[in-house]
Amino acid sequence: MKRIVTMLAVAGIAGFVAAPASADPQSDLKAFQGHFKKQYPTVKFDEFANGVYGLPQYKEYRTMWESYNEFPPYDLGVEKGKKLWDAKFPNGESFGSCLKKGDIKPAYTYPRWDKASKSLRVAEMDIMDCAKKNGADAKKLSFLEADLNKDTKARVQLAELTGHYYSMFRGKRVKPDVDFKNPDTLAAYEQGKKFWWARRGQLNFACSNCHMDIAGKDLLNQPLSPGLGHPVGWPAQRVPWQRMETIMQRYATCNTQVRAKAYKHYGPEYLSLQLYETYMSSGLPLTAPAMRN
Ligand code: HEC
Numbered sequence: 001m002k003r004i005v006t007m008l009a010v011a012g013i014a015g016f017v018a019a020p021a022s023a024d025p026q027s028d029l030k031a032f033q034g035h036f037k038k039q040y041p042t043v044k045f046d047e048f049a050n051g052v053y054g055l056p057q058y059k060e061y062r063t064m065w066e067s068y069n070e071f072p073p074y075d076l077g078v079e080k081g082k083k084l085w086d087a088k089f090p091n092g093e094s095f096g097s098c099l100k101k102g103d104i105k106p107a108y109t110y111p112r113w114d115k116a117s118k119s120l121r122v123a124e125m126d127i128m129d130c131a132k133k134n135g136a137d138a139k140k141l142s143f144l145e146a147d148l149n150k151d152t153k154a155r156v157q158l159a160e161l162t163g164h165y166y167s168m169f170r171g172k173r174v175k176p177d178v179d180f181k182n183p184d185t186l187a188a189y190e191q192g193k194k195f196w197w198a199r200r201g202q203l204n205f206a207c208s209n210c211h212m213d214i215a216g217k218d219l220l221n222q223p224l225s226p227g228l229g230h231p232v233g234w235p236a237q238r239v240p241w242q243r244m245e246t247i248m249q250r251y252a253t254c255n256t257q258v259r260a261k262a263y264k265h266y267g268p269e270y271l272s273l274q275l276y277e278t279y280m281s282s283g284l285p286l287t288a289p290a291m292r293n
Contacts, residue, residue, distance in 0.1 A: 017212045019197035025180050025189055025279060032280040035212065036228045048229035049284045052293050055216050058223050061293065068291045074163065074237035077156070077244040078289055081164030084141065084157070089134035095165070098130035105177065107169035108286055111275040112177035113185045120188050120271040124162050124246060148265040149252065152243075155265075159244035163235040163289035171285045174232055176278050188268075192276030195269060196227075201260030207273075210254075223293060231278045233290035244289065247274060 017035060020028055036048060040055065047054035053065045085095045098104045104126045105112060111120045131141055138144045141161075146154030180186045199206045210219065211227035218224070234247035251270050252262035263269040 017208060019193075019208070025186070028193065029280060029282060033228060036215075036226050039216070040226075045283070046285055048226060048281075049232045049287045050290075051225040051229060051233055052223040054229070055223075055226070057216060061223060065291060065293075068239075072237075072289075072291055073242070074244050074289050074291065077160040077237065078163045078167060080157075081160035081162070081244075084161045085164050087140075089131070089136050091134050093134045095127060095130055095161070098126075098134075099165075103130050103133070104165070106172070107166050107288075108172040108174045109177040111271060111278055113179065113182065113188075118184055120268075120275055122266070122271060122274055123165065124158055124248075125266055127162060127165065128158075148248070149262065155245060155249060156243050159235040159246045159249075162246060163244050166235060166286060166288040169286050170288070173283050173285050174278055174281055176275060176282070178275065178279070188272045189275055189279065191268070192272035192274070195273045196276050201255070201258035203258040205258045207254065225293070227277065227280065229281055229284055231274060232281055232284045233287045233292055235288055236290045236292040238292050 020031055023031070033045075036043075037045070042056065043054055050065075052058050053062045088094050095104065104123070107123055110123045113119075114121045128144060131144060136144065141157070142151070143154040143158035143161075148155050148158070178185050178189070180189060196207045199209070207227065210224055211230070215224050215226040231247055234250065235244050236247075236250075237244045246265075248265040248270055251273060252265070255262045
């Protein structure tokens with residue numbers, strides 16, 4: 001604990017990036033991406049889709065990552081995910097047929113606003129609903145009934161399935177299917193934006209502190225990724241975790257490492273955060289499933 005505090009001090013947060021007071025999402029997007037483009041004028045826009053590996057100061061990590069990518073450690077998980085994806089539900093349908101019918105949307109359109117339920121949806125939620133709607137066996141798909149904040153096995157199974165699904169959309173540029181003229185959608189966006197910029201936890205750190213102010217610097221010997229590009233690589237396998245996880249778990253662990261409370265997977269807080277982060281990454285290609293640091 002003390003070590004983290006010292007490291008944060010050493011990392012030296014000179015100039016904080018101030019939260020944009022009140023701006024429309026389009027202006028926010030321009031300012032957010034502009035911040036990183038200005039900080040890294042030589043980094044090509046698409047490189048931000050690769051997390052820390054896209055930054056020039058992390059060449060050594062990049063070399064390691066490229067060798068990982070020759071035989072990606074997540075391939076095993078994605079293969080397991082493909083088996084689940086291709087399996088038939090008792091009624092003969094499958095995840096693939098949900099995708100064909102439009103019950104699951106193309107990966108690059110998430111998070112999307114669902115008009116019927118007036119709520120945000122991410123891919124995993126539509127994937128889980130598809131299984132439930134078609135009478136899937138919850139014994140085979142343990143994530144359907146598990147507490148995802150606590151049950152690692154169930155979470156990994158969901159990440160592997162979702163990872164396979166994302167692999168079909170690699171390279172497509174993200175464009176969340178949301179219309180900010182709808183006040184409810186705009187309110188969800190504003191909630192996510194607030195979450196990104198708000199300080200929290202005993203360490204009193206905001207997402208923006210680590211992933212904007214000191215992004216590109218090391219913290220406890222860990223490189224810090226720019227916020228731009230965060231959601232496009234997930235589900236991912238982190239080197240230290242050695243398993244696939246969805247971005248919900250990354251959010252939860254980024255909360256707990258500053259000694260703040262982790263919110264519920266797929267609850268309103270993280271859904272709106274994922275909308276904000278994804279909208280800020282608009283135009284970047286999907287790289288998921290990916291190897292991340
Ligand atoms: C104390 C610093 C710190 C804070 C605060 C923090 N993170 Fe992180 N975060 C990290 C570290 C360290 C990593 C792992 C290295 C990396 O990829 O940046 C990470 C990784 C991530 C990743 C994966 C990055 C990638 O490219 O794969 C996401 C997404 C993320 N954080 C989101 C958030 C969000 C959202 C918040 C606010 C709720 C937050 N973080 C707050 C330190 C922090």
